[in-house]
Amino acid sequence: MSSQAETLKNNGLKVTLPRLKVLEMFEKTPGQHFSAEEVYTRLIESGNDIGIATIYRILMQFADAGLLRKSNFDGDKAWFELEDGEHHDHLLCVDCGKVVEFLNPSIEQQQRTVAKQHGFELLEHNMVLYGLCGACRKTPMA
Amino acid sequence: MSSQAETLKNNGLKVTLPRLKVLEMFEKTPGQHFSAEEVYTRLIESGNDIGIATIYRILMQFADAGLLRKSNFDGDKAWFELEDGEHHDHLLCVDCGKVVEFLNPSIEQQQRTVAKQHGFELLEHNMVLYGLCGACRKTPMA
């Protein structure tokens, strides 16, 4: 049995071809983010016969199972990435779309403090920093 | 001329009835957030004749002009609030939807540091903390 099949089983998901293909795609490209549409296009182009609805269902299941992480970079469409077990936030270049993952313990600490100050129990958070990456700062858009 | 008319003019926007009504609605309820649909419903219920498309156009213009601030609490619809000139982030109760605004200089500082470490010029950021407010912690959902 493939390692992907093992992963699915361990997460209580029945092993099916579409699920294997989606998981495989993410594991082939560690550290990258994809929208549902992108996952769909890639699989279709790889010769797989799969529907966009199935992609959405699988991505949601994987996110629920903790295999994938779902991010919403503002009002835009949702992006998915492999969950590496380690929480992190995102730094996004508004020019080229480059995404950098980071983890800042000091910020995480302060977030808990802020929540506490307002009587909240912090469950999770979403933080995206928008800026210009080194390359795009040197070559501004025409 | 009304103060709302002044505000519109000062921001390079022609003074029209729909714009006045939208601005007035926000200024009447400081510190509150509304979706486009909510703004629409409120104005209709106040006896105004206005289209949803106009609401969207006006909200976008106001956000561009810096009069309003647009927030996307995850993949959900967009929310708008009066821009008070002071940047702040949001703390949201996942149960009752209560929104608390906060500003934490230490986090803001760390964000700049993180961006710098990765060679980015920080332009802006989006941060939403999700949790349970005091009231909802005491009376968990059935």
Add this chain to the structure above:
DNA sequence: TTTGATGCAAATGTTTTGCATTGCA
């Protein structure tokens, strides 16, 4: 075999757009 997964198409919810009409300056 039997239940759950899939694919398709249609429905949904939010937001945007084309276009004829209206209304500020």
Add this chain to the structure above:
DNA sequence: TGCAATGCAAAACATTTGCATCAAA
């Protein structure tokens, strides 16, 4: 008057869902 703003309806877009079919256990 003239051009921008509006209202309506339709389009666009991401996402979800109903349902008949298919496939994994």
